[in-house]
Amino acid sequence: MPKQIDIAKIQSALDDIASRMAGESDRGEVASYIPELSRVPLNQFGIAVAPLNGPPIFAGDADVPFSIQxxxxxxxxxxxxxxxxxxxxxxxxxxxxxxxxxxxxxxxxxxxxxxxxxxxxxxxxxxxxxxxxxxxxxxxxxxxxxxxxxxxxxxxxxxxxxxxxxxxxxxxxxxxxxxxxxxxxxxxxxxxxxxxxxxxxSIAMTCRQLAEATRFLASGGEGPDAEIAGVTPERTRRINALMMTCGCYDASGEVAFRIGLPCKSGVGGGVVAIAPSVGSIVAWSPGLDEKGNSVLALKAIEELAHGLGWSVF
Missing domain, CATH: 3.40.710.10 (DD-peptidase/beta-lactamase superfamily)
Structure with a gap:
């Protein structure tokens, strides 16, 4: 069953995070081994939350398409x-x-x-x-x-x-x-x-689109999004478990420790995090750390999850 959320509180948190991320100097490096990704401007950041019981809430460059990788x-x-x-x-x-x-x-x-x-x-x-x-x-x-x-x-x-x-x-x-x-x-x-x-x-999506597309993983395998995806409650739990343990490459343990939510990253700079019974969070910034995960996207999701008390633990 979806949890009640405070939309105004989430919007305020997203606006604050987007504002602060815009001023960050340590943004990582864009992926260089795929030449087309190396051309993406480093100074972009977007974030969106797709709650189970409402439209997406977003801030920053949340409508800029990026390669989901x-x-x-x-x-x-x-x-x-x-x-x-x-x-x-x-x-x-x-x-x-x-x-x-x-x-x-x-x-x-x-x-x-x-x-x-x-x-x-x-x-x-x-x-x-x-x-x-x-x-x-x-x-x-x-x-x-x-x-x-x-x-x-x-x-x-x-x-x-x-x-x-x-x-x-x-x-x-x-x-x-x-x-x-x-x-x-x-x-x-x-x-x-x-x-x-x-x-x-090479599929390109925006933060808002990707948040809506991954929202089914927060539903416990029930509801219209889960029906579209064709997932059962058991399958949903197992996909989330794999995201928690394997979703951010060889930094998955560190990400689980920092954020406490199932996550999946891509070298296009996107990170998806699933808050069960709440919704999906997507943050995007093209600069990566040495493990191939977006520096600012992980930082933003960590701040949002901690600030709102979203964790599976």
């Missing part, structure tokens, strides 16, 4: 689980990796089974599972379609320039896929699987 892995996981259910875990683990999101070391040691679906090799396996059941062709990507339905925004699209940049510089991800192919954990054609993965990562 690894946040797309949450939606992809929902799609894959909808197709194969718990049998997915035969091919992807559920443990934190403790290594960078694109590491091959652990993958080699564990014979091609990725630790979790939120690191790159795990997400590539998830893309392979999706392609076994649906087309990932231009304009029909199932992850894109799910984002559009959840946000009620049919204009959400793939940033084709980011996609082209990902394909051009994606050799490491292709290497991960080929290694898993050699171990029997990729069934499809590597080019198609990785390009489907690159396409979902």
């Amino acid at each position: 690894s946040i797309s892995k949450v939606f992809a996981l929902v799609v894959a689980l909808g197709h194969v259910g718990a049998t997915l875990w035969r091919r992807v683990g559920r443990e934190p990796s403790g290594d960078p999101f694109n590491s091959i070391v652990q993958l080699e040691f564990e014979r091609g089974k990725p630790r979790n679906p939120f690191i790159n090799p795990g997400a590539i396996v998830v893309s392979d599972v999706i392609l076994e059941h649906e087309s990932g062709e231009f304009g029909r990507h199932p992850v894109l379609e799910l984002c559009r339905r959840l946000a009620d925004a049919p204009d959400i699209s793939v940033d084709e320039e980011v996609f082209a940049s990902e394909v051009k510089t994606g050799d490491r991800n292709r290497a991960l896929a080929y290694f898993m192919l050699a171990e029997g954990n990729i069934k499809g054609e590597v080019k198609k699987v990785t390009e489907s993965y690159f396409r979902q990562c």
Whole structure:
């Protein structure tokens, strides 16, 4: 059941945070290994809250589209689980990796089974599972379609320039896929699987849209958003658990310690946090720390969660 919230209090908190983030000098560095992301201006910050029982509340650059990157892995996981259910875990683990999101070391040691679906090799396996059941062709990507339905925004699209940049510089991800192919954990054609993965990562959304699209994770698996996503209460709890333990790469433990909410980040600078029975929080600033998480987005969500007493602990 949704908790009662004070909209005016949340709006005041968001306005204050956005104002202070605008004056921050330590903003991190934009992702440079994807050339198109390196061109995003560093001086942007947006934040939005999508409560379960009302319209989004927002401040700053909350209507500026950005590349959601690894946040797309949450939606992809929902799609894959909808197709194969718990049998997915035969091919992807559920443990934190403790290594960078694109590491091959652990993958080699564990014979091609990725630790979790939120690191790159795990997400590539998830893309392979999706392609076994649906087309990932231009304009029909199932992850894109799910984002559009959840946000009620049919204009959400793939940033084709980011996609082209990902394909051009994606050799490491292709290497991960080929290694898993050699171990029997990729069934499809590597080019198609990785390009489907690159396409979902290149989806562009605003803070407001992304908050509305992830709000179903705060509902306990009930209500219209959960119905659109096709998730049960049990599946919702498990996705949130994976976000808490694995959602921010090898900084997931530190983020859980600081914020106390399930989170998922992306190298486009976005961070999603789920406040159960309250709603979804999304903050965005393109500057990243050394782990690949947005410096200001994490700081903002930490301040908001602490200020409003939102925590799963």
